[in-house]
Amino acid sequence: MELGDRTVGFLLLAFSLSLFSYYTFWVVITPFVDSDHFIHLYFPDREFAVIIPVVAGVILLSFVSIFIGVVLLRAKRPKAKTA
């Protein structure tokens, strides 16, 4: 299925906005709410607010490094054959 660039852009924008608002609620606003309020059911433990972004960043960085390494290796191979 071919998704238009506009649809992809809209989905990216909506995803980033919803992620930002959820994270803001989770990290900044829930400490001000009473601990027995029902809203705490919708948010995981607060330590995951650090663990998940760090793990995601590490995975992203490793994928970028793997991609760069693969591109460099592929660029080198034909040159080595001709030399």
Added chain:
Amino acid sequence: MKQVFKFFGVVGTLVALWIALLLSTELSPAVRLVVPYLPVYALVALGCYGLGMVGYGLMVFPTCPEEAVLLQKDIDEAKAFLKQKGVYVATQ
């Protein structure tokens, strides 16, 4: 070079502010819970901003299909003209 100094000035000020918040004692317990998370929160906010700007740029990226059709017509016209004058034109 000046941009680098400006960048490190802003980052250093933010870090100093954060350390001051960490060390200050007259904060309510709820604010005390928020303060240690601020660097990760800034990182997530920056990532969301970048992703959102990419999405917005994709959304409003201008395309002009009519112009593409007109350009293709111009190319065909020029090719026909050149061929008529005996110029070799590569065709795919």
